[in-house]
Structure formats: structure tokens, C-alpha cells
Amino acid sequence: MSNKKTFSRKFLLILFAISCFLGNAQVLRKRTTLLMGGRFDITIVAQDSLTAENSIDEIIAEITRIENLISDWKPTSQVSEVNQNAGIRPVKVDKEVFELAQRALHFSEITNGAFDISFAAMDRIWKFDGSMTEMPSAEAIKKSVEKVGYKNIILDSTQSTIFLKLKGMKIGFGALGEGYATNKCRDLMLAKGITSGIVNASGDMTVWGRQPNGKEWKIGMTNPFHTDEVFAVVPLKEGAVTTSGSYEKFVVLNGKRYSHIINPSTGYPSTGLCSVSVFGPNAETANGFSTSIMVLGKEAGLNLIKKYPDYSCIMITDNGKILKSKNFKKTKLHLKN
Structure with missing residues (x-):
């Protein structure tokens, strides 16, 4: 991702x-x-x-x-608060953020992890700017994803909280969030x-x-x-x-x-x-x-x-x-x- x-x-x-x-x-x-x-x-x-x-x-x-x-680039967003409290405590989020996270985890499950919103914590060891001439080592590749893993994202539907079990974990909705936004805009316009x-x-x-x-x-x-x-x-x-x-x-x-x-x-x-x-x-x-x-x-x-x-x-x-x-x-x- x-x-x-x-x-x-x-x-x-x-x-x-x-x-x-x-x-x-x-x-x-x-x-x-x-x-x-x-x-x-x-x-x-x-x-x-x-x-x-x-x-x-x-x-x-x-x-x-x-x-x-939902932006993980805005420090005041609910997703950023979730990331800032990784390994510390669950964070209560709005219903639509919680349900978006639920749907994202469903995609992780049906794709056996090919889709994973915790990719945001991945180390950027691969370079695509023309400077890369050889493969990273297997050890470096393995280390790059050690904080990635959707099974370490804990959702509590009763409390509407998201908890990242490992310190250093991050989530980011990326293009999935954009798709959600376009759907919401269509529904808003149709309602009007x-x-x-x-x-x-x-x-x-x-x-x-x-x-x-x-x-x-x-x-x-x-x-x-x-x-x-x-x-x-x-x-x-x-x-x-x-x-x-x-x-x-x-x-x-x-x-x-x-x-x-x-x-x-x-x-x-x-x-x-x-x-x-x-x-x-x-x-x-x-x-x-x-x-x-x-x-x-x-x-x-x-x-x-x-x-x-x-x-x-x-x-x-x-x-x-x-x-x-x-x-x-x-x-x-x-x-x-």
C-alpha cells in the first residue's frame, strides 16, 4: 500500500x-x-x-x-490522536471514523493483509527516485514492517475507541478516505x-x-x-x-x-x-x-x-x-x- x-x-x-x-x-x-x-x-x-x-x-x-x-498528516485530527497514543491507551473517535476503521479492517481480513491501514508506520527503505541500485537486505525489509499489522488494531464498538497495541504503530486511510469522502459528497448532493x-x-x-x-x-x-x-x-x-x-x-x-x-x-x-x-x-x-x-x-x-x-x-x-x-x-x- x-x-x-x-x-x-x-x-x-x-x-x-x-x-x-x-x-x-x-x-x-x-x-x-x-x-x-x-x-x-x-x-x-x-x-x-x-x-x-x-x-x-x-x-x-x-x-x-x-x-x-481522518488525516494522519494533521496533528489535531482524531486519527493523529490515535497514532500519538499507540501502545498507551485507546482513543475515543466519532462514529464515522470508527466505522471507517471497521470497514478497513474487513478489507484486511478478506485480503489476508494485502490491504492494511497500519501501513502508515512502514519504514521507507525503498526509493523510487532513481537513486536505488540494489535490493535492500532481507533483514532491513523485515524490520521495515515490524510496526505494521492490522491484527494489532483493537476496536471497541461499545466505547467507540481505537487502540494500536504497539508503540510506534500508525494508521492512515489514504485513498480509502478519499473514496469515503467522494461517497459522502454524492449522498449530500442527492439529499439536496x-x-x-x-x-x-x-x-x-x-x-x-x-x-x-x-x-x-x-x-x-x-x-x-x-x-x-x-x-x-x-x-x-x-x-x-x-x-x-x-x-x-x-x-x-x-x-x-x-x-x-x-x-x-x-x-x-x-x-x-x-x-x-x-x-x-x-x-x-x-x-x-x-x-x-x-x-x-x-x-x-x-x-x-x-x-x-x-x-x-x-x-x-x-x-x-x-x-x-x-x-x-x-x-x-x-x-x-
Whole structure:
């Protein structure tokens, strides 16, 4: 796993949208801002410009609220308080923070630790800036994850507390938290009668409704080995798409490509896959799957996703081959290769 603050992601997803006034008087407004350590592109379709702009303001306020609760980079957040008291005492947190931690631990269980929010305590011994010329020692790799382990995260539902058993442990929700935030923003807008929009967190998108012209939103996908062409176009009316990948951050040692996404249970980088995009109804869940599949690899990843028929994925291997889960036949996927 990896925290978005430690790497930059090249967008593999392109949003095809039309920003214009149409006969039904709906308008589309878009704004880009930096939140939760990354770029957010917010698109709202409304009856007038003022409503659209006010709605974007509300989305930014909601994401900021969530960031102040769960960011492990903000010393005053509840998650930072949990980390500061690792090995000392349980920390009482808000219900939504506790339930987010519960869902994260569920992902750890179903992936046998391929997903683990305690990755935040991992030593950064792998370098992906071009300076690394040899593998770290097995001893150093083992030591790098000695404070990582979801089984040492203790949740008390009665008291709504989180306790990290080992001193030096840390948790961080990373992109999972961003997925949660985009889901919350969609629900907030729907409750207010805003029936169409997109919240795009650094390429991870939650989409609802349609474009002002009545057509579905369309997501274009590019292959990092051929960035000048779109290999698939996926129409989306409701749902989410998230991508995890190593298209910019990786190292090649002894002819083998190592991703910046580290297996939290072993300390070794993931190999075999360059990117994983997951489609489904919930951005938080999709993000958990895309991260996990990068770590699990092709076979184990496909075996995992087939257990959840509401979700499907496209993988790109280290040699540029495009693979898709079998349940993708249920979607309107237009592969161009």
C-alpha cells in the first residue's frame, strides 16, 4: 500500500464531459482544488450557475470536514490522536471514523493483509527516485514492517475507541478516505436535490446522474505504455471507478520491475501489475479492491473480485497486456484493442 502524499499518480482515467448551456436550462460547473493531499475535480450539473457554485462550495466544506477528522498528516485530527497514543491507551473517535476503521479492517481480513491501514508506520527503505541500485537486505525489509499489522488494531464498538497495541504503530486511510469522502459528497448532493455530478479525487471518481444533454458520463482509459490513445470508453450513470498503479513510481532491479505499492505484510513491492482500475457502486470499496489487487497480483486479484459481482476490474500488466475480470461483460465496456 502507499499513501498518496508519498507519490504522484498519473491519470489513467479521462473524463469526457460537455460543459455548456442546453435547452433544458441546466448548466455544468467545474472547479479544481487541493484537498486531502491531492487534486479534486468537482463537477456539478444544476438549474443555474449560482446553485452549481454553491453546491461545489458545500462539497469542498464536506471534504475539508472529513480531512480534519481522518488525516494522519494533521496533528489535531482524531486519527493523529490515535497514532500519538499507540501502545498507551485507546482513543475515543466519532462514529464515522470508527466505522471507517471497521470497514478497513474487513478489507484486511478478506485480503489476508494485502490491504492494511497500519501501513502508515512502514519504514521507507525503498526509493523510487532513481537513486536505488540494489535490493535492500532481507533483514532491513523485515524490520521495515515490524510496526505494521492490522491484527494489532483493537476496536471497541461499545466505547467507540481505537487502540494500536504497539508503540510506534500508525494508521492512515489514504485513498480509502478519499473514496469515503467522494461517497459522502454524492449522498449530500442527492439529499439536496442535485441529481448529477462528479467528484474526482486524483483520478478516483464518484459519478451520479447524467450530463446536461441527458447522456451518460463517459470515462476514457489510457494505457501507461501508450498514453496517446484511449483503449476503452466506459459509460457511467451511477457508481465509481478507482485506479491504483505504479506507472510513474517504480524501480527496476536485476531486470524486474518493482512497484512503489508495498505489500504491508511482507515489506516487498508488488510486482506483475502496472495498474488496476475497479468499477462499482461505492468508491471507498472500489479503492480497497484496486489497492489490494495491485498487491495480490493477477490470479489472486481476479479470484478476489469475482466474489463481489457488483464490482469488476481492468488490469494492465507490467508488459502492457490488458486484462479484465469476467463480470465485465455485464457492463458497457468498449475495448479498443
